[in-house]
Amino acid sequence: AQSVTQLDSQVPVFEEAPVELRCNYSSSVSVYLFWYVQYPNQGLQLLLKYLSGSTLVKGINGFEAEFNKSQTSFHLRKPSVHISDTAEYFCAVNDYKLSFGAGTTVTVRA
Amino acid sequence: KAGVTQTPRYLIKTRGQQVTLSCSPISGHRSVSWYQQTPGQGLQFLFEYFSETQRNKGNFPGRFSGRQFSNSRSEMNVSTLELGDSALYLCASSLGLALSSYNEQFFGPGTRLTVL
Numbered sequence: 001a002q003s004v005t006q007l008d009s010q011v012p013v014f015e016e017a018p019v020e021l022r023c024n025y026s027s028s029v030s031v032y033l034f035w036y037v038q039y040p041n042q043g044l045q046l047l048l049k050y051l052s053g054s055t056l057v058k059g060i061n062g063f064e065a066e067f068n069k070s071q072t073s074f075h076l077r078k079p080s081v082h083i084s085d086t087a088e089y090f091c092a093v094n095d096y097k098l099s100f101g102a103g104t105t106v107t108v109r110a
Numbered sequence: 111k112a113g114v115t116q117t118p119r120y121l122i123k124t125r126g127q128q129v130t131l132s133c134s135p136i137s138g139h140r141s142v143s144w145y146q147q148t149p150g151q152g153l154q155f156l157f158e159y160f161s162e163t164q165r166n167k168g169n170f171p172g173r174f175s176g177r178q179f180s181n182s183r184s185e186m187n188v189s190t191l192e193l194g195d196s197a198l199y200l201c202a203s204s205l206g207l208a209l210s211s212y213n214e215q216f217f218g219p220g221t222r223l224t225v226l
Contacts, residue, residue, distance in 0.1 A: 043200055043217035090153065097166055098215065100153035
């Protein structure tokens with residue numbers, strides 16, 4: 001079974017600063033990776049996904065992630081955050097079902 | 111196109127009772143998956159239904175069950191509720207089977223279940 005580890009449980013960041021959320025996965029064979037965002041009192045929304053091809057994946061709201069097979073990582077980045085990016089972010093791997101990391105809470109301060 | 115809807119949004123039950131949660135997928139989607147979200151265990155997969163058949167199941171006791179109807183709507187039932195069942199229950203729909211990663215899952219807002 002595959003698993004996902006999100007290395008930071010909480011990330012405070014100032015508005016317009018860059019942010020990086022770290023995600024490592026354990027993998028046997030093929031890897032399909034995802035980042036989801038959950039705003040307060042809402043369900044999950046897909047930010048981006050890596051299925052194959054280019055290791056740099058661009059998603060919605062200015063987010064991007066880089067798949068690194070040798071380091072088994074799939075870190076999420078945004079060059080300049082906004083107050084509205086305050087949310088919980090989940091890294092996930094598809095192993096016949098979505099297996100999620102524990103989540104990273106991002107708090108953007110003015 | 112309407113998104114995934116879940117009813118009710120909030121529910122309070124007492125130990126020993128049973129509860130039924132409902133999920134209406136996006137029109138045209140045939141797969142419905144259920145997840146439990148708690149502060150302690152995070153997001154955990156419960157089961158997936160496709161064409162009225164359970165296709166995949168997580169590690170939950172038999173008190174958790176589900177079904178899917180011919181219109182793809184799904185219900186989840188929890189019998190003999192325990193305090194630890196308090197959670198946000200999320201439903202997700204996709205065009206095809208979720209195990210195929212090309213089928214993006216779209217999540218509903220969830221049902222917040224509190225067991226007293």
